[in-house]
Amino acid sequence: MLTFEPRNSTWDMAYNFDLPVSRQGTSSVKYDSRKEVFGTDNVIPMWLADMDFLCPPFIVEALRKRLDHEILGYTIRRREYFTSLSDWIRRRHSWDIENDWISFSPGIVPALNICTLAFTGQGDKIIIQPPVYFPFFNAITDHKRVPVYNRLIEEKGTWKIDFDDLEHKAAGGVKMLILCNPHNPVGRAWTAAELEQLADICLRHDILILSDEIHSDLVLPAYRHIPLADLSERAAASTITCMAPSKTFNIAGLSTSSVIISNPDLKKKFDTCMQSLRITGGNIFGNEASIAAYSHGDEWLDEMLSYVNRNIEYVLEKFRNNKLIRPVPPEATYMIWLDCRAMGMKPDELNKFFVDEAAVGMSEGSVFGPGGEGFMRMNVACRLDTVKEAVENMETALLKLENK
Numbered sequence: 001m002l003t004f005e006p007r008n009s010t011w012d013m014a015y016n017f018d019l020p021v022s023r024q025g026t027s028s029v030k031y032d033s034r035k036e037v038f039g040t041d042n043v044i045p046m047w048l049a050d051m052d053f054l055c056p057p058f059i060v061e062a063l064r065k066r067l068d069h070e071i072l073g074y075t076i077r078r079r080e081y082f083t084s085l086s087d088w089i090r091r092r093h094s095w096d097i098e099n100d101w102i103s104f105s106p107g108i109v110p111a112l113n114i115c116t117l118a119f120t121g122q123g124d125k126i127i128i129q130p131p132v133y134f135p136f137f138n139a140i141t142d143h144k145r146v147p148v149y150n151r152l153i154e155e156k157g158t159w160k161i162d163f164d165d166l167e168h169k170a171a172g173g174v175k176m177l178i179l180c181n182p183h184n185p186v187g188r189a190w191t192a193a194e195l196e197q198l199a200d201i202c203l204r205h206d207i208l209i210l211s212d213e214i215h216s217d218l219v220l221p222a223y224r225h226i227p228l229a230d231l232s233e234r235a236a237a238s239t240i241t242c243m244a245p246s247k248t249f250n251i252a253g254l255s256t257s258s259v260i261i262s263n264p265d266l267k268k269k270f271d272t273c274m275q276s277l278r279i280t281g282g283n284i285f286g287n288e289a290s291i292a293a294y295s296h297g298d299e300w301l302d303e304m305l306s307y308v309n310r311n312i313e314y315v316l317e318k319f320r321n322n323k324l325i326r327p328v329p330p331e332a333t334y335m336i337w338l339d340c341r342a343m344g345m346k347p348d349e350l351n352k353f354f355v356d357e358a359a360v361g362m363s364e365g366s367v368f369g370p371g372g373e374g375f376m377r378m379n380v381a382c383r384l385d386t387v388k389e390a391v392e393n394m395e396t397a398l399l400k401l402e403n404k
């Protein structure tokens with residue numbers, strides 16, 4: 001049995017993740033869009049995937065230093081932008097990349113859309129694995145490509161890839177597969193064996209793999225991130241990898257991310273498409289933040305992950321014997337996929353229940369596509385006190401429901 005009280009506010013950490021910081025009125029999507037999204041401001045926001053922790057001080061310092069110069073003209077990405085990222089990937093994920101494999105993108109969602117434009121044509125089929133991060137759907141349908149669903153399967157609380165179905169669908173003339181590695185929202189950090197099987201199927205059927213690895217740095221202490229492109233040279237030649245400091249260091253508002261492509265032909269296609277849209281510029285603060293994050297971020301990230309892991313353990317423990325909510329233990333990401341199917345509610349009812357009865361605003365599962373119905377995604381990248389308050393509200397609401 002885990003005990004969570006009393007606890008030292010920082011348990012000998014160098015950084016303090018318990019510091020209460022009000023985000024209301026800071027143009028924060030997560031906080032200041034609550035009324036629009038949930039119909040009320042009176043919910044603990046545990047939906048959008050950003051964190052309530054202060055941005056690491058070494059990033060703030062780098063931004064202040066740059067701002068002190070007081071001229072914010074057009075900017076270039078200096079050498080450190082590339083070397084800090086490649087060193088980070090080597091250090092954190094044991095993947096050796098060359099600096100000239102790296103392209104800039106003003107975000108991973110933009111990168112997914114650019115890749116659809118650069119590597120596929122109208123009417124082409126693209127496989128995705130729902131339930132999955134919902135902009136994957138738009139990156140296909142908004143450009144008149146055809147989504148093909150290789151639905152994940154759930155067995156006793158664990159989510160897996162349905163390889164028989166993938167083999168079958170891959171044989172149907174598919175151009176690209178968009179992989180979410182680690183997977184949002186089911187929280188899997190795919191194993192080498194799973195990735196090898198997926199890559200094998202794609203390579204045999206000449207399918208490009210667009211691997212969204214934005215959550216790669218957020219793999220929880222007992223697990224490991226495996227970059228798909230690091231499996232083999234063959235896999236690398238057919239893979240486009242997306243990575244970013246945005247989730248890792250809570251700097252999503254700086255719109256700065258990277259696309260890593262070792263195949264020169266694919267890289268040229270990607271870069272040409274970016275050029276044609278004139279969106280390669282980036283911004284001074286994103287560049288500086290990225291360099292600072294990747295140069296100095298190890299200790300902060302390790303501490304943040306252990307803090308978040310403790311929040312996750314708290315939620316798992318609280319719902320361990322609950323019959324209505326069964327959390328799926330995540331291997332990565334700071335989100336917990338809550339199986340609420342036993343509550344027997346339709347998606348809208350479920351969302352409304354948590355908003356009205358528990359004052360907790362989460363992401364409702366059906367937005368992640370087929371297979372997401374009956375689930376809620378809970379973001380626990382916040383103070384443990386906030387997680388406790390949300391869980392207590394949920395427990396009280398569930399008791400009321402059971403006694404009705």
Ligand SMILES: Cc1ncc(COP(=O)(O)O)c(C=O)c1O
Pocket residue numbers: 049106107108109110133180184212214215244246252257
């Ligand atoms: C899998 C995945 N890709 C991309 C993003 C967002 O990327 P960006 O903000 O860089 O567009 C998210 C955010 O939650 C995500 O979960």
